[in-house]
Amino acid sequence: MLQISKPGFADYQCNNAMSLFSSLQGSATNFRNPRTIGQAILNNLPASDIVESASVAGPGYVNIVISSDWIAQRIQDMLIYGIKTWAPTLPVKRALFDFSSPNIAKEMHVGHIRSTILGDTLARMFEFANIEVLRRNHVGDWGTQFGMLIEYLFEQFPNWEEAGNQAIGDLQSFYKASQAKFEDEGSGFKAKAQQAVVRLQQGEERYQAAWKKICQISRTEFESVYKRLGVELEEKGERFYNPYIPLVLEELTNKGLVKDDKGARVIFTEGQRSPLIVVKRDGGFNYASTDLAALWYQFNVEKAEWIVYLTDVGQKQHFHKIFSAATMTGWLPDENEQRYPKTTHVGFGLVLGLDGTRFRTRCSEVVRLVDLLDEAKSKCKAQLIEHLTENEKIAGWTDDELDRISEAIGLGAVKYADLKNNRLTNYTFSFEKMPSDKGNSAVYLQYAHARICSIIQKANKDIEELKTKAAITFVHADERALGLHLIRFQE
Numbered sequence: 001m002l003q004i005s006k007p008g009f010a011d012y013q014c015n016n017a018m019s020l021f022s023s024l025q026g027s028a029t030n031f032r033n034p035r036t037i038g039q040a041i042l043n044n045l046p047a048s049d050i051v052e053s054a055s056v057a058g059p060g061y062v063n064i065v066i067s068s069d070w071i072a073q074r075i076q077d078m079l080i081y082g083i084k085t086w087a088p089t090l091p092v093k094r095a096l097f098d099f100s101s102p103n104i105a106k107e108m109h110v111g112h113i114r115s116t117i118l119g120d121t122l123a124r125m126f127e128f129a130n131i132e133v134l135r136r137n138h139v140g141d142w143g144t145q146f147g148m149l150i151e152y153l154f155e156q157f158p159n160w161e162e163a164g165n166q167a168i169g170d171l172q173s174f175y176k177a178s179q180a181k182f183e184d185e186g187s188g189f190k191a192k193a194q195q196a197v198v199r200l201q202q203g204e205e206r207y208q209a210a211w212k213k214i215c216q217i218s219r220t221e222f223e224s225v226y227k228r229l230g231v232e233l234e235e236k237g238e239r240f241y242n243p244y245i246p247l248v249l250e251e252l253t254n255k256g257l258v259k260d261d262k263g264a265r266v267i268f269t270e271g272q273r274s275p276l277i278v279v280k281r282d283g284g285f286n287y288a289s290t291d292l293a294a295l296w297y298q299f300n301v302e303k304a305e306w307i308v309y310l311t312d313v314g315q316k317q318h319f320h321k322i323f324s325a326a327t328m329t330g331w332l333p334d335e336n337e338q339r340y341p342k343t344t345h346v347g348f349g350l351v352l353g354l355d356g357t358r359f360r361t362r363c364s365e366v367v368r369l370v371d372l373l374d375e376a377k378s379k380c381k382a383q384l385i386e387h388l389t390e391n392e393k394i395a396g397w398t399d400d401e402l403d404r405i406s407e408a409i410g411l412g413a414v415k416y417a418d419l420k421n422n423r424l425t426n427y428t429f430s431f432e433k434m435p436s437d438k439g440n441s442a443v444y445l446q447y448a449h450a451r452i453c454s455i456i457q458k459a460n461k462d463i464e465e466l467k468t469k470a471a472i473t474f475v476h477a478d479e480r481a482l483g484l485h486l487i488r489f490q491e
């Protein structure tokens with residue numbers, strides 16, 4: 001196998017000599033040790049303009065240095081023929097990314113913004129590779145909490161049908177208040193809320209309309225965040241898959257997978273201590289039954305060949321169980337057989353505040369996504385203004401320019417914080433560190449990008465000629481390293 005080598009040794013390294021030698025053990029062979037095999041590989045390398053030099057190192061590694069001219073030529077080709085020619089080829093035509101997926105009216109935490117940013121980034125990479133991506137927002141828009149929310153809406157806003165979203169205000173406070181009332185045993189509210197769930201599920205018009213209204217208020221808020229972040233999503237919430245659950249459970253039951261467990265209906269999956277509950281003891285469906293129905297729908301109706309979920313690592317077990325159940329049912333091939341269709345859970349760590357606990361903004365207990373973006377922006381704006389007073393050059397900026405630039409830097413910082421940190425570990429988020437203009441930060445990249453744009457602008461019409469006539473050569477070792485890094489995009 002050819003691997004990317006440690007910097008300083010070579011560009012690539014082939015380590016087959018060692019395993020080949022051990023498989024020859026006991027048979028008559030001229031090879032005295034792995035190194036002699038490495039030497040034989042080296043001697044038989046076909047001539048190629050890709051390879052600058054090759055050598056054998058240590059116990060038998062074949063080290064390969066790629067020709068600098070060849071690297072430069074690839075980059076020149078990209079300039080001439082366009083970045084699209086670098087798109088990797090994957091064996092799937094349609095993939096589904098389930099990301100962002102917040103819950104209607106419930107708290108939207110920073111985890112949802114991480115999911116949004118990571119999901120959008122991966123989706124963009126797949127789209128670049130010419131794969132059709134279904135960008136799915138699996139919002140939590142169904143469940144018993146809606147009985148309470150609807151009943152509360154009726155009580156507090158008798159004119160809810162005419163009332164604008166503004167009148168109902170912040171849905172999270174609304175949620176909290178309705179919850180408080182639900183828990184207040186004396187009020188008789190609980191019984192009404194439970195009645196409301198039944199009436200909603202039976203499809204009674206007034207209840208459906210109230211449900212729609214509540215979802216719409218949340219949706220408007222989510223959409224403002226997506227718009228600011230430049231993220232596109234198509235909503236198909238839990239409610240959408242609800243009608244498919246009975247059919248899917250019937251299939252699983254017929255295949256003998258669904259068992260009775262203390263009154264609940266469950267699926268036991270390999271290597272998991274607790275089973276996957278698919279029908280609650282009260283007969284209701286849940287998160288898992290919805291995900292099974294969604295998976296069935298996405299494979300069978302939407303014909304997705306690869307389904308990717310982005311949630312925090314806390315949901316790893318859940319998805320593991322769903323995937324096992326899907327394999328047991330035969331929807332997914334066994335791991336070692338043909339590989340598609342397939343499912344992947346892309347988990348991520350928590351975002352922590354400077355005090356080491358779950359990140360919160362200063363104004364509220366829960367971090368609303370909008371608040372986070374606003375705070376990032378206003379912090380950047382404050383810093384910019386500070387610079388403005390010191391730096392004559394940018395003193396002429398208009399308010400509008402200042403605003404647009406703060407938004408770009410602030411949001412860039414939020415996005416980049418998610419992308420530069422290890423996906424799986426928790427990371428500490430600090431507004432103070434965000435606008436750093438040194439090294440590995442968003443604003444540094446944005447600055448470099450702006451400068452490049454300015455160079456291109458100055459080159460004006462010469463640029464087309466430069467692309468084809470000016471040959472790229474690497475002068476500094478860093479340039480070669482960058483070139484090599486760029487052409488590895490496919491890998």
Ligand code: ARG
Nearest residue numbers: 098101102103138140291311
């Ligand atoms: N709504 C869930 C949450 O906020 C995330 C949903 C992820 N997608 C899924 N198909 N389960 O935790």
